[in-house]
Amino acid sequence: MTRSRQPTSRDVAALAGVSVATVSYVMNGRTDRRIPAETRDRVLEAAGRLAYAPNRSARSLRNRRTEQVCLVVGSIGVPAYDQLAQDIHDRADDAGYGVLTIVVNSPARAAKAVELLQQRIADGAVIAPDIRFLDGAELTGLARGGLPMVVMSNTAPPDGFDVVRAPQTPACDAAFDHLFATGRRRVAFVGHRYEVDDPSTSERLTAYLAALGRHDAEPDPSLVVTGADDRVAAYHAVTALLDRPDPPDAVFAASARAGVSAIWAARDAGADVPGELAVVGAGNLPESLITRPALSTVGPATEDDFTEVARLLFDRIDAGVPERGRELSDPWAFHPRGSS
Amino acid sequence: MTRSRQPTSRDVAALAGVSVATVSYVMNGRTDRRIPAETRDRVLEAAGRLAYAPNRSARSLRNRRTEQVCLVVGSIGVPAYDQLAQDIHDRADDAGYGVLTIVVNSPARAAKAVELLQQRIADGAVIAPDIRFLDGAELTGLARGGLPMVVMSNTAPPDGFDVVRAPQTPACDAAFDHLFATGRRRVAFVGHRYEVDDPSTSERLTAYLAALGRHDAEPDPSLVVTGADDRVAAYHAVTALLDRPDPPDAVFAASARAGVSAIWAARDAGADVPGELAVVGAGNLPESLITRPALSTVGPATEDDFTEVARLLFDRIDAGVPERGRELSDPWAFHPRGSS
DNA sequence: CTGTTAGCGCTTTCAG
DNA sequence: CTGAAAGCGCTAACAG
Secondary structure (H helix, E strand, C coil): CCCCCCCCHHHHHHHHCCCHHHHHHHHCCCCCCCCCHHHHHHHHHHHHHHCCCCCHHHHHHHHCCCCEEEEEECCCCCHHHHHHHHHHHHHHHHHCCEEEEEECCCHHHHHHHHHHHHCCCCCEEEECCCCCCCCHHHHHHHHHCCCCEEEECCCCCCECCEEEECCCHHHHHHHHHHHHHCCCCCEEEEECHHHHHCHHHCHHHHHHHHHHHHCCCCCCHHHEEECCCCHHHHHHHHHHHHCCCCCCCEEEECCHHHHHHHHHHHHHCCCCCCCCCEEEEECCCHHHHCCCCCCEEEEECCCCCCHHHHHHHHHHHHHCCCCECCEEECCEEEECCCCC | CCCCCCCCHHHHHHHHCCCHHHHHHHHCCCCCCCCCHHHHHHHHHHHHHHCCCCCHHHHHHHHCCCCEEEEEECCCCCHHHHHHHHHHHHHHHHHCCEEEEEECCCHHHHHHHHHHHHCCCCCEEEECCCCCCCCHHHHHHHHHCCCCEEEECCCCCCECCEEEECCCHHHHHHHHHHHHHCCCCCEEEEECHHHHHCHHHCHHHHHHHHHHHHCCCCCCHHHEEECCCCHHHHHHHHHHHHHCCCCCCEEEECCHHHHHHHHHHHHHCCCCCCCCCEEEEECCCHHHHCCCCCCEEEEECCCCCCHHHHHHHHHHHHHCCCCECCEEECCEEEECCCCC
16 A cells, blocks of 8 residues: 655655755755765665655745745636747746646635635735626735735736736727728627626626617627637527527627637538628637638737746746836727628 | 735634634535524625635645546647537536546656646546556556546556556458458558557557458558558658559548548549548547538448446446456447548 | 644755 | 754644
């Protein structure tokens, strides 16, 4: 069965015939301590034979650092976060840090994540933009507790942490104006469940409603549907919309994946895009360029790139928690392509 | 700037006028210790005022448990792992555990992950199936070091850990036999980069090559291409294949996403599916049912469900590391649909 | 019912 | 150049 106990530095020291201090020096490769090669080798050999690995909890407790950063995301399998994770990982590797990812997709898990962060499971954290279960106050609380953070949010003030913003409203305004300017009157909105449930939480839906007013279009609540959360739901939502006696002449999809599905739904229904149905998606998805026609989107001005977020995090870890944080902004743009 | 120091149980004890032991008892809600409500409230109030959170490293060191499990995956943004992560999270929540996700997509990160696991960053781990950078020996080493694990692998023997298998070969054989039986002679293989680089690592590609032999089909190396790693690459790969003077009459895509892209590419190229091109994908993706025609696949017999994996992990954590682990198997099946 | 105290395994002064 | 010893923050015997 299981080996009785993990080997400790004491075991290694005993086997190598040195003290635990020497083991520590050798294991950490400290150059300020001049350890003779012979001693060093003896220690390393003993460590190897015992398969010794310094206990992380003990080390963190003593050093008062975990050498881990935490990436808090709202879901996985969302394209933009893959890139975010990638960029954080790359930077962390350089800094000798590990990356722990915590998925927060319910209030309970949000509470748990805050607790873990407060308990110093990591030396710093990135809070991804789709966390709806954490408000600014909680984050400020964490920051005041001494945790370096960068928060991706369009609303939270940089109170104790850095914030990077990606304002969506101007781009959405441009997209809706474009749709109305080109004669669309019945614009449907295919949103995420959370935003349709509570429009005030969504820049996109807010922009949609404002555009309706601005262009004297009659709001039709039945044109606001969910489906942006996944491809299949979006396909069905748009199919149903097109199947109505009074179908929309444009669809704004709150994700790029939903936009792609919308184009496919239209094609399968025999509706010409953009002739009979204009489609706009939200987000940056390489697939937007291979649909027929190419999908118009609102999204980041350039390709997804979060290296700046990663840089900010490690700067923040080095510098400590600020009174007021830095604020970066990278507004979305409207990228008209073939579908609108 | 940053608050001088995190509050400790000593600080709380001082403020509440009790000892650290009492603080510990109260914070852990221990019912075997009968603490009067008045004392309890005083402690809780002091803790609240100081925003005290017990330090996780100290607690783990003392308890010899981290109350975390680690999910080691090869990449994120892959549909099946979203479900895996979901199921692990659900089970962990029930058990009061946290979930740390580590992404291993290079040999260096594999080494780092092993190191962290060895250092007892978690009380148990699930190793997802697409980790090509960890071999059975390393995993057995970890297990012998006392780490409860469940490994999703079709090859690693259950040596010190439980293993869950999803054998693909019979389903692939059936799919290829079906393609050849229905008259396909030029079957292309759109694979992941790693498998095309080293066919011996892939059940799918091995099955493909065997089927070629079994059906006296001339192997054409130019029909084996990469692209299964992402939708856009797959689209381009299939478009290029169809653009050849001697296009294939069938495509086996090593992922379901690639299979979906293949159907799109064919439609955009004006090639009838399945008339001119049969398409089979690998994996279980709900989208398979909404393509036109529906995508035939090889994949799990039923919907993705990893609750059993999660159960196994927590059983293993309770029971300790075994000499020889349990072995579960859930073979893939061929699901013929419209596209083949 | 509550406090004192001995570690968990590690790093690091400080002496030798 | 190496070792003894203190202590990171917490929990749990054990004593009062």
